[in-house]
Amino acid sequence: MATRIRPSSKRCAVIGGSGFLGRHLVEKLLDRGYSVAVFDIRQSYEVPGVTFHQGDLCDQQALLPALKDVSLVFHCASPAPASDDRALFERVNIQGTQTVIKACIEARVQKLVLTSSASVVFEGTDIKNGREDLPYAKKPIDYYTQTKIVQEKLVLEACDKQKGFLTVAIRPHGIFGPRDPQLVPILVDTARRGKMKFIIGDGSNLVDFTFVENVVHGHILAAEHLRTDSPICGKPYHITNDEPIRFWDFMSEVLVGLGYAAPRYHLPYALVYGLALLLWLLSLILRPLVSFKPTFTPMRVALAGTHHYYSCERAKEDMGYKPVVSLKEGIERTVKSYPHLRHGA
Ligand SMILES: NC(=O)C1=CN([C@@H]2O[C@H](COP(=O)(O)OP(=O)(O)OC[C@H]3O[C@@H](n4cnc5c(N)ncnc54)[C@H](O)[C@@H]3O)[C@@H](O)[C@H]2O)C=CC1
Ligand SMILES: CC(C)=CCC[C@@H](C)[C@H]1CC[C@H]2C3=C(CC[C@]12C)[C@@]1(C)CCC(=O)C[C@@H]1CC3
Numbered sequence: 001m002a003t004r005i006r007p008s009s010k011r012c013a014v015i016g017g018s019g020f021l022g023r024h025l026v027e028k029l030l031d032r033g034y035s036v037a038v039f040d041i042r043q044s045y046e047v048p049g050v051t052f053h054q055g056d057l058c059d060q061q062a063l064l065p066a067l068k069d070v071s072l073v074f075h076c077a078s079p080a081p082a083s084d085d086r087a088l089f090e091r092v093n094i095q096g097t098q099t100v101i102k103a104c105i106e107a108r109v110q111k112l113v114l115t116s117s118a119s120v121v122f123e124g125t126d127i128k129n130g131r132e133d134l135p136y137a138k139k140p141i142d143y144y145t146q147t148k149i150v151q152e153k154l155v156l157e158a159c160d161k162q163k164g165f166l167t168v169a170i171r172p173h174g175i176f177g178p179r180d181p182q183l184v185p186i187l188v189d190t191a192r193r194g195k196m197k198f199i200i201g202d203g204s205n206l207v208d209f210t211f212v213e214n215v216v217h218g219h220i221l222a223a224e225h226l227r228t229d230s231p232i233c234g235k236p237y238h239i240t241n242d243e244p245i246r247f248w249d250f251m252s253e254v255l256v257g258l259g260y261a262a263p264r265y266h267l268p269y270a271l272v273y274g275l276a277l278l279l280w281l282l283s284l285i286l287r288p289l290v291s292f293k294p295t296f297t298p299m300r301v302a303l304a305g306t307h308h309y310y311s312c313e314r315a316k317e318d319m320g321y322k323p324v325v326s327l328k329e330g331i332e333r334t335v336k337s338y339p340h341l342r343h344g345a
Contacts, residue, residue: 012223013037013070013109015057015100016077018044020180021115021172021215025074026050028216039066040077058096060103067107072223075100075155076115081144082182093147094154101158104165111166111226113219116152118173118208118238118310119145124302128206130310132171132236141299152236159234166226169236170218173310177212177330178337184254188341191260195295199248200305201269206244208309211330214323215239218315225319237315243327244309250331257335259343269305276301 010033016022017038023045029036030049039053039062046052055062057077067073075097079088097114104112121127121134124141136153140146152169159167176183190196218239225232252262279294286292315321325333339345 009071010034011037011070012072012074013039013066015039015063015066015073015075016115017050017074018042019076020177020182021175021212022074022076023179024177024212025076025216025219028213028220032220037066037070039063056096058091058099060099060106063100063103064107067103067109070107070109072111072113073100073104073109074113074115074219074223076219078115078148079144080182081142082186084143086143089143089147093144093151097151097154101154105158105163110164111223112155112158112168113223113226114152114155114167114169115215115219116155116169116171116236117145117148118171118240118308120149120152120171120236122308124298124306126205126307128307128309130238130308132238132314141302156234156236161228161233164228166228166233168222168226168232168234170215170222171236171238171310172210172215172218173238173240173308174207174209175212175215176209177334180212180334184258184334184338184341187251187254188258188260188338190295191255193295196251196255196260196263198265198267198272199263200267200272200301202266203246203248205247205305205307206309207247207250207303207307208240208244209250209327209330210239210241211323211325211327211334213325213330214241217324218321221315221319221321231318235314235318237318237321238310238312239315239321240310240312241323241325241327241330242312243323245327247304253331254335257331258338258341269301272296273298273301273305 017026018040037051043052053066123137123139136149155167276296276298
């Protein structure tokens, strides 16, 4: 009979390791002496110390080779929220996550760290210093968030100390940093089209934006604290920069840093939200005839015009979390990393 090799605690897999967060996570894991297997539907880079496995996480047979002799798995794959494709979110985030759990159990993985999202409790109205005991959103802001809720529940419920399968969920918020394909590129594109002149509401709403290296730090701390005697088993943790900032100050700092004008003119929140809702309805009604994607979706207006910031006290208490990069430094490093998006470039 073949002897079963005990998975090395320094051998891990990152599902979604070709993405923005996943790649930063892989780089830090390598720095810390881990050997890493990446599983992703696409391969976006090549580095020594990483083995790539290309495939769809909904396919258990494709996943298994990437999990061989691995004791720790990070699951940070998801379709992009902007894809707005309900069936895809359900297939990948729900059925796919069930498959990931089954594959982990079959491959005798001991620890699974999920990248969830703080938006699982956000319903489009103010959240100030929200803690993890807030209930899941009854009316999530979009299909993406709806499936992130189910995904998080599935992973946390799978935690089983008796069987030696431990899980934890990290809930980041507003991740930004070098190579982010979303936040800065969308912002600059909006500015280039002359649509970043307006502040929605009075501009005082506070939001968490989290530098990607802090999110990575939270994931690694969680993985390294995940033991049968630890309080973190089966729980979600907010990971933020712990420096809520006015949404519009953050937008302005990034824009001005890249040479664009900051938004100046105020528009009432209710008016913009109402218009966004109307446009969204129109786009649905007209979909068979014309296809257009409005810049101001109700979801984006809610994100831009309400308070949504979260307490990370629980992560501080249970795993000694403390951000490693300040917001100021994070913004400077991010702005510097996008020379091609500078005004006039
Ligand atoms: N970017 C943000 O502000 C936030 C992100 N998150 C979560 O963080 C995680 C990572 O997000 P990002 O790095 O921003 O996204 P990303 O889009 O850069 O990375 C996601 C990766 O998942 C892969 N993927 C998608 N479907 C797959 C499938 N069927 N099989 C295998 N791989 C697949 C993609 O190819 C991509 O490389 C996601 O779970 C997201 O929900 C949570 C809160 C905020
Ligand atoms: C804090 C958090 C959850 C951030 C998520 C990031 C994105 C959802 C943002 C990236 C660019 C942002 C943006 C807007 C809303 C939120 C984002 C999409 C606006 C559409 C809001 C209304 C405007 O005036 C234009 C903004 C463009 C950029």
